[in-house]
């Protein structure tokens with residue numbers, strides 16, 4: 001049997017831009033390969049990908065296979081699956097395929113694994129080596145437990161959570177080479193209808209220095225008021241929420257943080273009544289300092305937090321606001337300018 005050593009990374013891009021997931025995948029693949037770029041190859045698929053391929057090879061220091069799918073506009077699961085399967089089959093020593101844990105990667109990775117008879121471990125957010133065996137970690141039970149997964153197949157397909165593995169900004173690497181190839185493809189079973197962007201202005205939470213985020217623990221719409229009032233205490237702040245909060249209609253969807261919402265990286269993230277499901281956490285991992293308030297001391301959100309407050313938000317936040325107001329009255333603290341807590 002061939003000793004499999006090759007790692008393929010599937011680049012993520014959209015609208016002519018390399019998505020940050022690509023750099024996270026590169027960081028992960030390097031970790032998997034002991035920091036060495038040899039035996040790693042990055043595959044970029046699409047139309048007009050010359051510039052993207054050069055950028056990826058330049059920044060990663062890893063060889064890139066640019067697979068031109070002329071006329072392919074946007075993402076197609078059919079094309080990704082058939083083209084990737086054909087390209088990867090050429091690699092006899094293929095050990096790992098690393099795909100982003102986003103809507104695209106989650107779509108094609110399991111199908112690709114099925115094609116190869118490979119194991120598929122999705123949502124990987126940790127890795128360690130023990131006695132020559134790689135253990136891949138992922139969150140289960142809404143993030144309360146970390147599962148250590150081992151693959152027993154020769155090839156393993158992994159989807160990697162974004163924001164966990166980071167490329168060292170100081171890393172010096174000479175650019176990788178770019179190999180260009182043309183792919184034939186047919187789209188028989190699906191039709192691309194287009195991408196509909198969510199309406200409204202979500203720039204507020206993307207640019208805010210402080211994000212106060214509400215989860216289902218807020219209980220009811222009326223309690224959103226204390227979240228807005230808490231946010232107003234900070235300059236350049238904004239209110240955000242979990243998907244549940246947006247599904248309830250307590251905030252518009254352009255305020256949702258997470259894998260299917262916005263990615264935010266404020267200096268301070270205050271998570272109020274949020275369980276810490278991986279789909280939410282993926283959107284706020286870049287936050288500088290995290291405060292979590294939750295009644296459940298086992299809440300997974302506490303694993304992400306610098307300060308953990310085990311309290312009921314509906315009593316704790318009003319108390320905090322009251323104390324602040326008292327101090328404000330005593331010291332006449334000036335009003336914080338530049339907030340965007342409107343939720344619209």
Ligand SMILES: Cc1cc2nc3c(=O)[nH]c(=O)nc-3n(C[C@H](O)[C@H](O)[C@H](O)COP(=O)(O)OP(=O)(O)OC[C@H]3O[C@@H](n4cnc5c(N)ncnc54)[C@H](O)[C@@H]3O)c2cc1C
Nearest residue numbers: 215216217242243258259260261273275280295296312313
């Ligand atoms: C494909 C997919 C994509 C998804 N995308 C996203 C996404 O982009 N963003 C996202 O947020 N979610 C997303 N989800 C949903 C995600 O899995 C979770 O269901 C969601 O994040 C949970 O929201 P929550 O923390 O508000 O609610 P819950 O998980 O119900 O947690 C509520 C928390 O509040 C605490 N609590 C209750 N009462 C109080 C109180 N009075 N005071 C303090 N704490 C209290 C509880 O202990 C609990 O921890 C996605 C799911 C899937 C399957």
